[in-house]
Amino acid sequence: MRTTVDEIKKFAGFIAEKLNNTSSKVCVCLPEKGVSALDAPGKPFYDPEATFTLINELQRLIQTNENQQVKVYPYHINDPEFANALVDSFLEISMKNSKDASPQHSEPNQDLHVDFSKNKSSGYEIISYSPSDFPDARPENLLRTQAIMQQLKDQINKGIPIIGAGAGTGISAKFEEAGGVDLIVVYNSGRFRMAGRGSLAGLLPFADANAVVLEMANEVLPVVKEVPVLAGVCATDPFRRMDYFLKQLESIGFSGVQNFPTVGLFDGNFRQNLEETGMGYGLEVEMIGKAHKLGLLTTPYAFSPDEAVAMAKAGADIIVAHMGLTTSGSIGAKTSVSIEESVVRVQAIADAAHRINPHTIVLCHGGPISGPREAEFILKRTKGVHGFYGASSLERLPVEQAITSTVRQYKSISIE
Known part of the structure; x- marks a missing residue:
């Protein structure tokens, strides 16, 4: 039976103490x-704040490691x-770790070995969000x-880098998750990209960007089981009430x-004209602020230190420190900043963000x-950049x- 918040905290402490003293493999599902x-x-007994307190305390107090998850x-x-x-969690802890047994789970990042010791903050940081600071947010968010x-x-x-990925199809999202990705983002350019068009098609008037994301949700969300999926939002859309x-x-x-x-991908006179006519980057900042107040995870692109601030x-x-359209491949950019210049730019964006909030994650x-x-x-070659x-x-x-490569292998077969 639900009682007071203080008593709920005591219950959580009792549960956590028991779990922290066990040597068995445990997965706590909340x-x-x-x-x-x-x-x-x-x-x-419906009380979202009380439920939030119980789950928040359990997350805070239960010690997580390779044998104990929350x-x-x-x-x-x-x-x-x-x-x-x-059932899924029971099966997961009852069998050998499939990720260790299956090599394809580690392939996407097998070449990425980075020492993050220089990027760590001192001490162990506990992330906590108080409902009183987010009056518009649902406790579950x-x-x-x-x-x-x-x-x-x-x-x-x-010392493990954060890896996020865009998904333009359900199969992309499904196997990004299988590979161990940490975040998946769905936005309209993914659809163009996986249709063989350049990513910049997502910036041009070929489709309603926000409507495309809603359509893609039906394809991607059902096949992703645990990894957080984010939506790419066109905040300058004059036909959307952004709050709704x-x-x-x-x-x-x-x-x-x-x-x-x-x-942010536009520059010159065109960018200036967008800013002057009420379709500027400020609307994107405003959208991120509204999403933050709703308790949603926010991972915006920034193209300069000022935008990061x-x-x-x-x-x-x-x-996310954005260095412009990705190079390489059949429809990639041929013009970009150098990799050395990218180090300087990424560092400048990270430094600017950390001056405002030292705990901000930068990719x-x-x-x-x-x-x-x-x-x-x-x-x-950067400090405070996490993935x-x-x-x-x-x-x-x-x-x-x-x-x-696969087609070439088939074509190399001899039928003589």
Whole structure:
């Protein structure tokens, strides 16, 4: 039975103490939307704040390691989906670790070896979001974002880079997850890219960018089981009421947002004209701020130190230092900054973000950073940059190379 918040904290402490003293392999599955039939919406003990407190305390107090995990699911304890999650977790801890046994799970990042000791903050950081600071956010959103950020911070503390990926198809998303990716982003250029068109098609008037993302959600969200999936949002869309659109994205299962299509990829007079006519980067900053207040995970692109500052002030959880259109491949850019210049630019963006919020996670993306070796080059020469986000480099280029190579192997067969 639910009592007071203080007593709930004591219950959580009692549970955590028992678990922390066990040597068995344990997976703690926590339902965000309620822990009994009596605290479902409309029932006598329905209290989202109390549920949030219980789950938040358990996440904070239970010590996680390779044998002890804590997973938070966006379900009520009596939902069939939560029952399925329990079964999956039971099977996972009952069998040998499939990721260790299956080599393809590590292939995408096998060449990326980075020492993050220089990037770690002192001490162990506990991520905590207070409901009082997010009056517009649903408690389950805050719990989910807190869990994601804590997992990413734990990974950084272990010296493992954060890897995010764009997905333009369901099969891309499915096997990005199988490869161990940390974040998946769905946006309109992914559809163009996987249709054999250049990624910049996503910036031109060939389709309604936000509508395309809603369509792609039906293809991607059902096949991704655990990795957070974010939506690319065109914040300058004059035909969307952004507050409602963000809630729509939240309701269909997206964990967060990114600002794409973005005017950050435009420069010169055209960019200036966009800014002057009410379609500038400021709308993207505003959108990220609104999403942050809703408790969604926010991972915006920034193209300059000033933009990084603006996004950090808006509450961005992760800032992606964008170096321009990705090079390489059949439809990649032929012109970009050098890899050496990218080191300087990425560092400047990271430094600017950390001046506002030292705990901001920073990733690099685009331009000449088109593969694991290039990402490693950047990460080994920067400080406070925690990983890489790839779109073309994690989706288009691997497909181009694999299909071309496979067809050539078939064509090399002799029938004589």
